[in-house]
Amino acid sequence: MVDTEYDAIVIGGGSAGLSFARHAADLGAKVALIERAELGGTCVNRGCVPKKMLWTMADALHRSAGLTRAGLLGPVPQVDLARFCAARGDKLESIRQSYRDKLREAGVTLIEDTAELTAPGEVTISGQRLHAPRVVLATGGRPVKPDMQGAELACDSDAVLNWTALPRDMAIIGGGYIGCEMAAIHAALGVRVTLVTDTDRVLTEFSEPAAKVGQANMVAQGIRIITGCTPEAVRKGEDGLELVLDAETTLKVEKVVAATGRAPNLEALGDLKERVALTDKGVVKVDESFETSLPGLHAVGDCADRLPLTPVASSDGETLARQLFGAHRPPVELRHVATTAFILPPVAEVGQPAKEAIFEGNALAPLSAALRADAPQDYYGLGGSEQAVTSVSLVAEGAHEAIAWAAQMLLHRPDRDSMRRALGVHPSTSEEAMG
Structure with missing residues (x-):
């Protein structure tokens, strides 16, 4: 008692x-x-903990796969799930x-x-x-599933993070950060992934320039992205499931995942x-x-x-x-809370870059692009003004770590000239953003 x-x-x-x-x-x-x-x-x-553990394995495989395709490494390691x-x-x-x-x-x-x-x-x-x-x-x-016929046949993010076997292919409904994370992680693990979203781009929680670089990196990873589409139904097929996109288009996959909100x-x-x-x-x-x-x-x-x-x-x-x-x-x-989408590489932001003007930004090829086939693009963006920087956007390896330090910096609303007095590590994307 x-x-x-x-x-x-x-x-x-x-x-x-x-x-x-x-x-x-x-x-x-x-x-x-x-x-x-x-x-x-x-x-x-x-959520966060099992996802980050799975992402850690996917990140290692993603990096090594690019070097393998470039002929610089031997065969890609196999996943021992x-x-x-x-x-x-x-x-x-x-x-x-x-x-x-x-x-x-x-x-x-x-x-x-x-x-x-x-x-x-x-x-x-x-x-x-x-x-x-x-x-x-x-x-x-x-997690909630979409209101459509056969929605009960789809997995949600809870189920995905408890999978003990990988499907050969999967379709993901939803282009927010959860859907994109599931797509990037499983593509790196060797699953053929199609992502379907009813918006005109993925990662609408993030600023458009950063999200577009993130989307391009997902496509380069081999993920098929279908925008502006609201699926109509999920139904059982002969060898798995069928995701009905419209009267003419049906995706045949082993698993369908609903990442359509909470x-x-x-x-x-x-x-x-x-x-x-x-x-x-x-x-x-x-x-x-x-x-x-x-x-x-x-x-x-x-x-x-x-x-x-x-x-x-x-x-x-x-x-x-x-x-x-x-x-x-x-x-x-x-506005002081840093956020990250754990795709490959991560998209990370702090401030309100999706709502305010980005006065300085640039997409660039990291040095790893000289060695890796299908190497991702990096990106940095600064929002606010030259007199008071109020937001930072990053797409790069390590962005999920760097963005927390950027958040602390933004508490003081630094001017751009003062930021240039701190020098970044060479060669790195942070050097471009700080220079």
């Missing part, structure tokens, strides 16, 4: 919920965290165990059960009622859902204190109206804990 009275109850053990619970407990609060599935949420179990899956499983379990240990050390009560908000300040688990003046909804989100998990609201205001996108509206329209109920992470990224979820969880039980601090400004 667990205690029934707490200072705060958090529903959801993903990045946001874990961060809130640990920091609130460190500040002296009595906290219960309720999680119905695996600790770590989407990021650890079905069984060993990879074992290593992935061990890593994810070690992360989950570390979270258990940290919660225990912080004094957080971990309850592995399904929770429902049955009244303001009241959460019910298996018939038992828990109470707290503050309840935190950190239930995350889930929706928040709001089941825990129960009958109180009607009292919680949502945005047009269906996520929970929150104010500067992450409080919803229901007093005493807060929301953080992917279910809230913020940027659905792990660093934002973790930061918001800590910020809410400090607001409630420590010294107040405002939420991080979303």
Whole structure:
């Protein structure tokens, strides 16, 4: 039997919920965290971590394949997916165990059960009622499939990241960063990939110049990209599946993957859902204190109206804990959050380059192009003005690492002349951007 009275109850053990619970407990609060599935949420179990591990293998294969085609290396190494899956499983379990240990050390009560908000300040688990003046909804989100015939035959990103065997070919519906990551990774692993998007280009979350370079790199990788197309149906074929694009065109593939967006998990609201205001996108509206329209109920992470990224979820969880039980601090400004699409090479941005003018930018061939067949293009772009640089776009090997440092630089809104006083490494794409 667990205690029934707490200072705060958090529903959801993903990045946001874990961060809130640990920091609130460190500040002296009595906290219960309720999680119905695996600790770590989407990021650890079905998102960032397994994706990055798979991308690491794909990146190595992609680089070596280009050198092999140029005649500079021997045969491309073969993928041992069984060993990879074992290593992935061990890593994810070690992360989950570390979270258990940290919660225990912080004094957080971990309850592995399904929770429902049955009244303001009241959460019910298996018939038992828990109470707290503050309840935190950190239930995350889930992938959604398109509204079309046969959609149930398609895999979503959760399923893809748990594959234990690679298909010979696949079609991906959706050209956002998740769909593009799945395409680039699996193409590098030897899968024939077709990506279909209803937009006029892929990676619409990013600025057009950077996205176009990223798209060109995907095409050079051997990925077939079909733009401006909304598939009509998925159906079973003689040897796999068929993705119907229109009356004349059908793609025959072994797997179809739907990368068509995500929706928040709001089941825990129960009958109180009607009292919680949502945005047009269906996520929970929150104010500067992450409080919803229901007093005493807060929301953080992917279910809230913020940027659905792990660093934002973790930061918001800590910020809410400090607001409630420590010294107040405002939420991080979303324009300062760096983002990356893990294609090959990555596309990375910070600021708002998709919304403001790019006053300086250039696509260029990296030195590796002299050695690798079908070598990708690099790109850098600076937004704002010569007097105050407010955004950075990068497409290059290592862009996912460099963009975080660019984000810290942009906090000071440097002028372009000052940036030129710092010199980049030679030869590199950063040298071009800094020079």
